[in-house]
Amino acid sequence: MSKLPACLAAAVVLATAACESKAPEPVVETALIQPDCYSVTPFRDISIASAPDGASDAAKAFLGAWGGGAWDGAVCHDLWVLSLDADGQVVMFDAHGPGFDPDATGFTRRGEVGEDGRLRVRKGRAQVEYWVEDGRLYGERRIGDRLNRVILVRQTG
Numbered sequence: 001m002s003k004l005p006a007c008l009a010a011a012v013v014l015a016t017a018a019c020e021s022k023a024p025e026p027v028v029e030t031a032l033i034q035p036d037c038y039s040v041t042p043f044r045d046i047s048i049a050s051a052p053d054g055a056s057d058a059a060k061a062f063l064g065a066w067g068g069g070a071w072d073g074a075v076c077h078d079l080w081v082l083s084l085d086a087d088g089q090v091v092m093f094d095a096h097g098p099g100f101d102p103d104a105t106g107f108t109r110r111g112e113v114g115e116d117g118r119l120r121v122r123k124g125r126a127q128v129e130y131w132v133e134d135g136r137l138y139g140e141r142r143i144g145d146r147l148n149r150v151i152l153v154r155q156t157g
Contacts, residue, residue, distance in 0.1 A: 031073030032151040033136075038067055039076045039095040040106050046080050046093060054086035058117030061132040062090060066152035071141060075099035077150050079130070079137070081119075088113035094123065 051060040067078040076097035083091045090113060095106035111121030119130040123141070130139045137152040 029151065032069055032071075032149055033153065034070045034073070034076070035068045035153075037070045037076040037097075039078045039097040039104065042093070046082065048080070049083040051084055052086045055084050056088070056113070056117070058132070059084055059088050059090075059113040059119075062113065062119050062130070062137070065155040066137045067155045069137075069139075069150045069152040071096065071100070071139075071148040071150045075148075077139070077152065078155075079139075079152060082108075084113075090119060092121070094121070 046065070048064055051063055062081040063084055065078070065080045070076050078095045080093040081090055082093060090111045092109050092111060093106065094109050096104065098104045107123075109121050109123065111119050113119045117131060121128050121130075126141050126143045128139060128141045130137055132138075135154065137154075139150040139152065141148040141150075
């Protein structure tokens with residue numbers, strides 16, 4: 001019996017495997033944290049309001065300045081949660097550097113902290129969700145099937 005058919009079959013399998021597209025490698029969590037990464041320098045001082053009576057501890061954890069991270073390790077992001085209502089409504093200043101559509105932006109936005117302790121905000125076509133865990137602010141940005149992730153750390157000063 002000839003070994004030629006077996007060799008041809010093996011070659012076809014290898015060639016087919018080489019042509020298949022591989023799923024992209026997941027972004028390593030450490031790439032999402034970039035201490036030197038920032039999106040904008042505000043043109044005026046930003047003040048953070050005190051938490052109101054009746055606000056949940058989960059909602060209070062969002063108040064303040066967050067930065068030092070990049071969406072998927074590529075697009076710098078800063079977030080200032082400026083104020084919080086007792087019912088979980090927040091006002092924030094949100095900025096990201098170039099790399100998204102539209103490119104670099106800085107907007108004041110309104111969001112809401114849900115009963116699950118997650119802050120949700122709509123940014124154009126994107127739905128963004130943040131949560132605080134182990135002193136870090138984690139974020140996920142979704143547009144259709146596309147998911148971007150970021151990790152921010154509390155900024156001082």
